[in-house]
Amino acid sequence: MGLEAGKISNLLVMGKSGAGKQPRIDVLVREFDLDQLSTGDLFRTYLKKFEEVDFEGDLSSFYDEETDSFVSDEEILWSLGPVAKWDDPQGVVLGLKAKYFVESGKFVPDSITNEMFGTVFKSKECRGWVLDGYPRTVAQTENLLNLVVESGSNIDAVLIVEGDDDEIVARTTGRRICPNCKKVYHIEFKPPSKEGNCTHCGTPVIRRSDDSEEKIRSRLEEFHTKTELSIKFLEHQGIPIVKVPGNLSEYSREIVRKSVMDAFDAI
Numbered sequence: 001m002g003l004e005a006g007k008i009s010n011l012l013v014m015g016k017s018g019a020g021k022q023p024r025i026d027v028l029v030r031e032f033d034l035d036q037l038s039t040g041d042l043f044r045t046y047l048k049k050f051e052e053v054d055f056e057g058d059l060s061s062f063y064d065e066e067t068d069s070f071v072s073d074e075e076i077l078w079s080l081g082p083v084a085k086w087d088d089p090q091g092v093v094l095g096l097k098a099k100y101f102v103e104s105g106k107f108v109p110d111s112i113t114n115e116m117f118g119t120v121f122k123s124k125e126c127r128g129w130v131l132d133g134y135p136r137t138v139a140q141t142e143n144l145l146n147l148v149v150e151s152g153s154n155i156d157a158v159l160i161v162e163g164d165d166d167e168i169v170a171r172t173t174g175r176r177i178c179p180n181c182k183k184v185y186h187i188e189f190k191p192p193s194k195e196g197n198c199t200h201c202g203t204p205v206i207r208r209s210d211d212s213e214e215k216i217r218s219r220l221e222e223f224h225t226k227t228e229l230s231i232k233f234l235e236h237q238g239i240p241i242v243k244v245p246g247n248l249s250e251y252s253r254e255i256v257r258k259s260v261m262d263a264f265d266a267i
């Protein structure tokens, strides 16, 4: 039994932020010859498209709080300048919209995330994707299922990386990063030097603002209220769901690989 490597088209990796999804994603990318598509990269890509335009004005001028909507895309493009110079004007507009929400500290609406996701999901000529951070809501799940039907592909399975809320908070608040070389540390498990400097380049390590307890708890809440529903929704569609523990008593590349592949063998 198990999944046959050559026949897999798309796999989903879901779990709370901080549960340890990346090492599992790495396994799936290697074992099944897929590419990773993560919402983090997606946002960075689109924000960059907009930032390259060098617009200095106020983004809220494109948003009408009363009707809760943006002015038309044509109007946005006209205000931004010489459209002809950009190879992806629609991407620039999407990047602007995403940036507006990110900057004002609001949740980016599903419609915008869905549009960015759909464009990238359909664009690339790869065997298939390991999706990371998408879908997070029921609306995103519906969008994904439509895209899969349109593209004649499939979602073969969902891998859930499990983790206890309090353990995740404890682990994530201890995380430190070198602002210079981006090496990641942990005050308990992988400490920087005694003075709190990066052992690689000597720069003092910092805690990212995203790793504060308040931010972590709010991401966990988001998972419980929205993402858990989308997992149920996927389950109702008959998509196989397998679970692996995010926290292993012993940790090596081979142990992580075996934990993931054994879970898939059960399908």
Ligand SMILES: [Zn+2]
Binding pocket: 178, 179, 180, 181, 182, 183, 198, 199, 200, 201, 202, 203
């Ligand atoms: Zn460093």
